[in-house]
Amino acid sequence: MTMHTATDSKTSPRPTVIFDLGGVLVDVDFLDACARFAVDGKVRAGAVRDAITDGKEKIAFDTGRLSAQQFATHFCGSLGMGLPYTEFAEIWCDIFTEKREVTGLLDEIGKHADLMLLSNTDPLHLDYIRRHFGFLEKFGRLVLSYEIGYVKPAPQIYQRAISLCAPGSRMIYFDDVPEFVIAARECGLPAEHFVDAAKLRSDLERFGVL
Secondary structure (H helix, E strand, C coil): CCCCCCCCCCCCCCCEEEECCECCCEEECHHHHHHHHCCCCCCCHHHHHHHHHHCHHHHHHHCCCCCHHHHHHHHHHHHCCCCCHHHHHHHHHCCEEECHHHHCCHHHHHCCCEEEEEECCCHHHHHHHHHHCCHHHHCCEEEEHHHHCCCCCCHHHHHHHHHCCCCCCCEEEEECCHHHHHHHHHCCCCEEECCCHHHHHHHHHHHCCC
């Protein structure tokens, strides 16, 4: 993909830099959650992992078709776990570590571009990240799967992000999942594969916002 340098035209709209959340702005450790759910030996950690990665309940939660309480009930019930809701929610959410080498760039990016978040996520996770880390307040617009009703790589979620950008503005999206990068490009959203902070910085320099 060819990226163009920023112009000095006062009439040009600000570019938009769009970030995925998990794997880009925060590290995600679902393996730890699997182990904690399975700590009493009544359920295998592998079964928990499968329910997270392939379970219909997780997709329903990520697309807003189940509330947090409903998801907890379905998820725990399907695995035979009798956890209280508050304990479930604590384990479900305590999986994130801020990638400060990435979030530390947001203020500098924000001087030259608008910031947007585009994420497959659920309300429990987003609320946890909002309460424990400060970087979400730097984003002017959030495109969240549980609010949109679609998860990546569905084209509707990328189309929503594009529709929120000013007409004629330059856009660039960063995601750590190659499949999602390809899907974004197919929808007309320029995208780059996030690998690490060094590559991100290089891509942003070429895009003209660092």
